[in-house]
Amino acid sequence: MLLPSVVLLALFVYGFIGRTVYVSLTDWGNDPAQALATNPIIRWVGLANYHDLFTGFLQLRFRQELVNTIFFTLFFILGCLGLGLGLALILDRNPRGEGLWRTIFLFPMSLSFIVTGTIWRWMLQPQGGVNQFPTVLGLPSGTFGWLSSTDSIWKFDWNKLPLLTAAVVGLVLVWLAVRAARTGDRTRTIVAGLCAALLLGWALFVGPNVKLLPAPELHGFNLALIGIIIAAVWQMSGYTMALYLAGLRGIPEELREAARVDGASDVGMYRFVIFPLLAPITLSAMIILGHISLKIFDLVYAMAGPDNTYTSVPALNMYLTSFRQNQFALGAAIGTILLILVAFVIVPYLASAFRSEEGHA
Amino acid sequence: MTTTVPTSAVQPAPVPRRAGLGRVGLYVLLVIAALFFLLPIYLLIATALKTPDAINLATTWQWPRLLNWDSFVQAWGKIGGNVGNSLFLAVVSTILAALLGSLNGYALSKWQFRGANTLFALMLFGMFIPYQAVLIPLFQFVKSLGLYGSIWGLILAHVVYGLPITTLIFRNYYAEVPDALVEAATIDGAGFWSIYRQVILPLSVPAFVVVVIWEFTQVWNEFLFAATLTNTSSQPVTYALSQLAGGQAVSWNLPMAGAILAALPTLLVYILLGRYFVRGLLAGSVKG
Numbered sequence: 268m269l270l271p272s273v274v275l276l277a278l279f280v281y282g283f284i285g286r287t288v289y290v291s292l293t294d295w296g297n298d299p300a301q302a303l304a305t306n307p308i309i310r311w312v313g314l315a316n317y318h319d320l321f322t323g324f325l326q327l328r329f330r331q332e333l334v335n336t337i338f339f340t341l342f343f344i345l346g347c348l349g350l351g352l353g354l355a356l357i358l359d360r361n362p363r364g365e366g367l368w369r370t371i372f373l374f375p376m377s378l379s380f381i382v383t384g385t386i387w388r389w390m391l392q393p394q395g396g397v398n399q400f401p402t403v404l405g406l407p408s409g410t411f412g413w414l415s416s417t418d419s420i421w422k423f424d425w426n427k428l429p430l431l432t433a434a435v436v437g438l439v440l441v442w443l444a445v446r447a448a449r450t451g452d453r454t455r456t457i458v459a460g461l462c463a464a465l466l467l468g469w470a471l472f473v474g475p476n477v478k479l480l481p482a483p484e485l486h487g488f489n490l491a492l493i494g495i496i497i498a499a500v501w502q503m504s505g506y507t508m509a510l511y512l513a514g515l516r517g518i519p520e521e522l523r524e525a526a527r528v529d530g531a532s533d534v535g536m537y538r539f540v541i542f543p544l545l546a547p548i549t550l551s552a553m554i555i556l557g558h559i560s561l562k563i564f565d566l567v568y569a570m571a572g573p574d575n576t577y578t579s580v581p582a583l584n585m586y587l588t589s590f591r592q593n594q595f596a597l598g599a600a601i602g603t604i605l606l607i608l609v610a611f612v613i614v615p616y617l618a619s620a621f622r623s624e625e626g627h628a
Numbered sequence: 629m630t631t632t633v634p635t636s637a638v639q640p641a642p643v644p645r646r647a648g649l650g651r652v653g654l655y656v657l658l659v660i661a662a663l664f665f666l667l668p669i670y671l672l673i674a675t676a677l678k679t680p681d682a683i684n685l686a687t688t689w690q691w692p693r694l695l696n697w698d699s700f701v702q703a704w705g706k707i708g709g710n711v712g713n714s715l716f717l718a719v720v721s722t723i724l725a726a727l728l729g730s731l732n733g734y735a736l737s738k739w740q741f742r743g744a745n746t747l748f749a750l751m752l753f754g755m756f757i758p759y760q761a762v763l764i765p766l767f768q769f770v771k772s773l774g775l776y777g778s779i780w781g782l783i784l785a786h787v788v789y790g791l792p793i794t795t796l797i798f799r800n801y802y803a804e805v806p807d808a809l810v811e812a813a814t815i816d817g818a819g820f821w822s823i824y825r826q827v828i829l830p831l832s833v834p835a836f837v838v839v840v841i842w843e844f845t846q847v848w849n850e851f852l853f854a855a856t857l858t859n860t861s862s863q864p865v866t867y868a869l870s871q872l873a874g875g876q877a878v879s880w881n882l883p884m885a886g887a888i889l890a891a892l893p894t895l896l897v898y899i900l901l902g903r904y905f906v907r908g909l910l911a912g913s914v915k916g
Contacts, residue, residue: 272732272795273747276754276788276792279762284762357657370899371662371665372662377891378849379850379866381869382849385883386887389688389883389884392688394686395686396685396688399685501668561758562760564852565851565852586760586852590767598760602760602763605758606757606760609758613756614753617752617753618749
């Protein structure tokens with residue numbers, strides 16, 4: 268009974284992942300003549316495709332896409348959490364017609380990213396849509412190139428990436444070590460402290476001399492992404508609203524009463540009673556939104572088109588590389604990198620969700 | 629306690645209504661938020677109803693003076709067949725994924741065996757993977773079965789990758805069904821299948837409603853598989869719409885009318901059965 272599903276999933280998930288990783292270590296498709304041959308000559312090339320993606324002269328687009336994905340994820344999550352929490356707090360005060368408001372805030376969830384993208388592409392036309400808003404107030408129309416801007420801010424040199432990563436991870440480990448020391452967990456303090464010292468030492472003494480590329484290469488936050496982030500928040504913030512609303516409604520009235528009796532003000536009650544209870548919801552929303560945003564590509568495809576490199580993301584590049592240029596090995600490498608990014612988010616989450624459940628059982 | 633534990637996300641809490649300035653501010657905020665969510669829809673409908681020569685960037689926001697329904701006819705001519713493809717695809721995939729998910733959920737929750745939770749976690753991982761990480765082997769596999777370009781290859785993919793979420797929803801639902809029911813049936817000599825058919829299945833209607841609505845929406849809205857596993861004759865509507873809207877020469881009334889056609893089925897499902905849609909949504913955050 269379970270067996271067919273288990274076999275199917277084993278093949279379609281784990282078997283295919285294994286196959287993708289294998290393909291990413293070959294040169295399949297790097298020679299266009301061999302890509303679509305019936306029996307292509309495929310050679311093992313080890314990590315060459317990954318090396319190419321991170322340091323190759325031609326793969327500048329992929330590196331910018333990684334940066335795009337990070338910024339997109341950050342602002343998308345912040346936007347959805349902020350707007351979703353705000354709407355949930357408002358609806359929790361029982362305005363009239365609550366059902367109608369909820370329907371309005373949630374309906375974009377039922378649309379596909381392609382539909383959302385098509386609508387917002389029109390909303391964000393260079394001289395129309397949103398840019399026409401100020402004319403309603405008699406002001407000149409806006410000129411912001413929502414999807415067509417080629418400007419970027421917060422630029423940094425790709426060569427500094429290992430350095431920055433080591434520094435950030437090192438600081439997080441320091442924070443973990445300090446926390447562990449406070450709770451008196453000695454082994455954890457020592458392990459985290461040692462790792463932090465190692466990483467920070469590397470960042471101080473070795474890092475500055477590491478050069479990924481022969482010349483500096485600047486990447487930053489492309490302003491054209493702002494439009495896509497707005498559309499994504501429009502579509503998904505209803506989800507966080509629903510999560511937060513379910514959480515707020517799950518807080519027993521007794522708890523609020525008790526806080527009021529203790530003389531807590533409205534602000535104090537939210538600060539000390541309600542928000543701490545919503546923290547687990549925030550975490551699970553971050554994880555769900557994070558994995559959606561790392562995978563997002565249909566929205567970008569529909570809004571900015573597949574060939575707008577300023578708004579591109581790795582998930583879109585993987586599709587184009589594999590199925591338009593037939594560079595299967597390179598595409599598989601991008602797919603594998605995406606999988607690793609998503610796994611960082613999802614695996615600890617699944618592990619903790621099921622560990623706690625086994626504990627209860 | 630029992631009076632305060634909500635049975636669903638939609639039950640209002642008994643907080644007294646208060647009048648005053650705060651309430652006015654509340655409604656102002658609500659209206660602003662609603663405008664953010666509804667203005668794109670206003671623009672969508674207004675543009676779809678304009679004649680091509682009335683579409684002008686400077687007058688985007690004006691309601692059309694003459695309603696032109698012709699765009700819908702034209703858009704239907706271009707993507708109507710794809711709507712049919714999507715309908716067939718979504719209905720068949722949803723039924724299969726729901727049936728299999730129900731069996732899995734039943735087996736996982738009522739026939740606990742060692743490692744059931746680990747197995748389940750491993751299955752769930754399939755729900756979160758980026759499909760880009762399996763796309764090339766999937767493409768090869770579907771091709772080797774001779775299903776590339778046919779809608780059946782797409783159905784296969786949707787059924788398999790739909791299994792984790794359908795299993796999750798059914799498992800969580802069946803966990804609430806008292807074990808005593810199953811035990812009683814076992815004592816009466818019923819086996820795995822007859823318990824499923826006579827005890828579990830008749831109780832499953834609410835879970836099936838959630839799963840069917842959620843899965844139908846997901847399959848209808850999917851794009852990546854649609855773009856890689858099909859060709860012209862079997863493309864679902866999302867891909868056809870992206871092609872319709874991607875062309876530079878097309879005037880905007882056509883993609884807007886197409887977007888309405890592509891959005892209508894899932895939008896109707898949501899408006900009519902939103903409660904169940906939200907339950908599927910909340911189940912997606914694993915702990916449901």
